[in-house]
Amino acid sequence: MTVNTTSKVDALRKMTPEDILMALSLEEKVSMMSGSGFYRIHAEAKKWGATPYPAGGANERLGIDGLKFSDGPRGVIVGHSTCFPCSMARGATFDRDMEREVGEAMAKEARAQGVNLLGQVCINLLRHPGWGRAQETYGEDSYHLGEMGSALSQGTQHHNVISTVKHFAVNSIENTRFKLNVEVDDRVLREIYLPHFRKVIESGCLSVMSAYNKVNGAYCGQNKYLLTDILRDEWGFEGFVHSDWVLGVYSPHGAEAGLDIENPEPAWYGDKLIQAIKDGKISETAVDTAVLRILTTLQKVMLAEDPQSDYPMEAVAGATHTALARKVAEQSAVLLWNREVLPLSRSKTKRLGVFGRLATLENTGDKGSSRVDSPYIVTPLKGLETYLGADAVIYAGDELAPDIAGHAAKDFDAAIVVVGYTAAEEGEYIPSEINLGQDDIPENLSSILDGARQRGGGTSIGGDRGSLSLPPAQIELIQCVAKENPNTIVVIIAGSAVMVEEWIHTAPASLQTFYSGMEGGSALPRLLFGDVSPCGRLPFTVARDQTHYPLFDPSSEYTRYGYWHGYALFDQENTEPRFPFGHGLTYSHFDCTNIRARRTPDGGVEVSVTVQNTGSTEAIETPQLYVSWPACAVIRPRKSLRGFSRVKLAAGQETETTFYVAPRDLAWFDAASRTWRIDSGHYGISVARSARDPDALETTLNFPEEMGLGI
Template sequence: MKTSVKLLLAFATAAATIAPAAAQQVVAWDEAYRQADARIAQLTLDEKISFMRGYSSFFFYGVPEKGMPYIYLSDATQGVHMRDNLSDPTMVRQLERSTAFPCPISLAATFNPSLAYRYAEAVGEECRAGGIEVLLGPGMNIYRNSQNGRNFEYMGEDPLLASAMVAEYVKGMQSTGTVACLKHFICNETEFYRRRSNSIVDERALHELYLPPFKAGIDAGVGYVMTSYNRLNGEWAGQNADLIRRILRGELGFRGCVMSDWSSVNDTEKVVKSGQNVEMPGRKEFFGEVRALLKEGRITEKDIEKMIRPNIATSIAFGLYDREKYVPALLEKFPAHKQTGYDVAAEGIVLLRNNSILPLAEGRKILLTGRFTEQIPRTGGSTSSSAEVLGYDNVTLTAALREVYGDAVRVVEKPSREELAAADVVLLSTGTIDVESFERPFALPKEEEAFIRTAVESNPNTIVLVNSGSGIRMGGWNDKAAAVIYGWYPGQSGFTALADILSGKLSPSGKLPMTIEKEFNDSPAKGTMPAGAEFYNKAPRAYNERLIQLYDIDYKESVLVGYRWYETKGIAPLYPFGFGLSYTTFELSKPRAPKVFPADKPLKVSVTLTNTGDREGAEVVQLYVTENAPTVLRPKKELKGFRKVTLAPGKSAVVEFELDRQALAFWDTQSRGWKVNPGEYTLSLGTSSADIAATLPVSVK
């Protein structure tokens, strides 16, 4: 029996078309701006100046007596950060708890946009319960550099995957009345002295890789955008008029409020004239500098009004000034939120290697050891990090495994070779804690690396469990391990999902949203840190900017990021983009599509996916496009469609894609627009960027 699964993919800016969906926007933009003008006319000059910057660290300014209350903003993408450093904690009733969800890169590994909606909806409901109007997420920078300490906050290396997930995240979040904020705009792919970096990025890379996820979020109706710390081609992003006015407002059509990242700008006149709407949280000298600029005639009161207008209009558009601040009834949904966290972890866990040891049957002696047996591997590493979400009812790895395997699980902190060899199975937990403001080495510490090697050499039934926010070096032990599982930062229920996958209750279905290279020197980001620079791991060092000069990051790989780089350059990675194993097997039929791309309608491509194994499972069908004789540098292939399909054993489904002609386009620097060359193209269908089952030629007239 066959079922049919359709996927419409139209590409307006090299990203999936997102149907306009201004979720929970209660006032249309034109009317919101008209009302904003009326409100601004009631403000004194001092009040207008106050709206130009944050009221405090996590509030927008307000004038409650004029019907404009203060607006509360909270981190982060993967749940509600419980702040203990609010400058005026009496302004809100803090939540007593918040759900710790798996990190966003784990969400991306599900390749399931509907889960992104559920995930964000749950976070948004907790925000509404706690009086939080704006959630400072989703994070959506591109995974260019595996050493970046914030990769865990983002959606991977591919702009189509990131766009699809971000669009549903925005819709899910804003369906609750909590307004999302896209960050960090733009090309902020490093954390090494991030306030000192200058990203040098060409026009094609900007449009083909880095802008599409933002475009997708904007098309989904997002209310806020946060600019980034770095310079872009020489100017700080938060005071860059070309970036904010021409690209964000003009090309992407954003009508909401732009805020700076915290303490990321320095030139008040440029800030006022750049299109920036709120300097966050605001420098102490800000008010004096604005008044001096007014006195000198370098800015006018009209300039101030133009700056604050989108901030006030966005609050009006989303009804933030005219609603009950707290919705305590939503606290009853915590059990459903916990289930959503479990579901995301279950679908995001990636099985990278399995020599048939998994699923792991009961009745075997299990030696559990390693880094995260009793510790929940949380992103951020401390409550001072914006991404830290503590969660509640946290389930440790030890507890989750004992729930399934009982007393067969023995925890040994530092096992000897003899103890390792004597176990039926060794479960070894390893990984990293990635942190905002820090880079970290691709390689694990030498002691950790040696421990893993000892384990896999002592016992061939060693299963390595990795928790990290991005790729790590695994070449020294990967081939000797019986199995390798990537579990990311799993949130409060993720280890329960992992235990269910180990036992076979669930079949793994996660796919890598990024490439894992063999060595960092294989990566296009290998020169990101300045020559001679050293990693640091202490906050005082991270924020002491006098220790380093401004430095350039040359995105010289241009449009070749991730699998685009490795495939085009002929560099074999350890694990390719889109890869992930299952406990069942799948087969793709020969695909079907017209040989000539229609002139006035989408190209329809269909392929049959069959579960050829003996148990239910899910597979991600991936569609890539190649221009056979490009006139400019283009990747060997580019992801242009994907679909996750769950099938019972022996069942089949027809997966249909519809490709708009724009799926073939590249950014033309001459016309400063999208261009499709006539000629021959190849469509490739498979289950990862490297595992292509079939190809089809198609001509474009």
């Protein structure tokens, strides 16, 4: 069956947005600035996102269907769509091309199910790994976020589905997100928390979702400095801004600040906005401007030529997309360490022991607004049984009785211990009184380990993590199993960094698979047995001590964000991480040689290196380009990521890879003169396997003159 999801109605086909605007009454214009029917649809379905939500822009009289929204970012949450690995896992691939392919797949499934607005590009910076929704973003580095987010957005909009980038801006604490005020100075805001949003906007993204929190005292949904001064006046954004869902707007004056649509229902953008206009408190021009933005964007995608003739339902979670989900799961897994245990040998592994409750659970991550109800989920245990045969794989114990599990471990050729978290411990914070369709969580998940956190007499799930270590029962399980079996491999399922200090010297190998999607269980044995080499790289820094990260208080209603976080903070404080940003092992070895760097005519930088697979196994290398800055009037990081590539090479094969650094990615923001500056002096250029690679290939490049880039 084929569903036509972008009905090319007469009003948008025959009239300009300006003519449509002239034909609308004030009441009709205001009605286009909010969603409708959300609470009715949710009450009927009893599940978040069961069907596309009307999200503004509709006018029945003129036959304009308007916006039909679905959330992301693991996939289209409508229906039974493909559940891809979470965004953090995809961030670990460092693969723009594959992320664009994921965006295309999401768009095809959106079109087939009546969706034309997709909230899938979450690029909030991971300031601290305890952030509950870390799994929804790509990592800690702004450059990396911008590159990956742009790829996903472009893939989605290639099939004329409006892409939403979110949550704008400075959103990185979950539990108090509705009332948190983040104080941040202009240089920090523009160098650390906004460049990735700018890059996605400049790549063509057509809509922005505002955040719940305040920035410098003003709620993001009515923050004129963010929504108008920066987003539109400085960056030239021409699309529309819509609020986050429920409590994203606090006043009809959001319309004057630059918020075009209130979702999900008109708490403020209905009668209250109309009355404010009639009372002369708000100009009708603000409404006209918002409606024009909505109509112009709708017309752009509705009348655009589609790259394929139809979008059939058969593609939704079909063979092509589920194969892509498995491929992403394979290429996102990060081999943290390996003491000559992996890859396992099929001929020598006659009996494989599997341990840990998470091995048996359908655990794809957050159960809130990003939950994807896929038609099936392959668990780690099921994937191993399918790969080796059920007789060769034994589920032999868990963290509820670690001593018994350890005793059983000695009887196996190898032991797989699956540990980490579920939606009960991290993710979107869902208070006990709110039902998003997560009825399965208390029964299936909250009894694991410490269970879901108890708040207010009921069981609340998700939210920010209080600890970055594994629960004590899981640590004990690892220690007991590894003591008895020298071929123990620990598989970590988590949304961001997990500290391993208590057991790193006990377990011979560890692989972080994140929340690996519906096909994660199928990917796992192929990674463990060497059908494919692990090639993911950490998109964050793993500390040796939790205090090495920035201050993080999930209960705070006020915080101040400074300049330092991530690998830049570890460099600044001369702190040795357990695993640096960009770290990840493969089953092969690579050399980088022959580095060349030059200035480009536009003032940017081009760097080339030769990459060779010097090992005996085909694998993917991920060379990363870091730039070190000359001395200037302000302090800057010791180095900053400014390029990365993915190079797949057979044993003995070599190739050249080239990086381009745009002028803006070389600049710092001078708040006094309100301009971006590129300093003169010697710039360090290095190509490395991680942010702390001692064998990085290095050169320098001289910039004889200072450059200014304007705002």
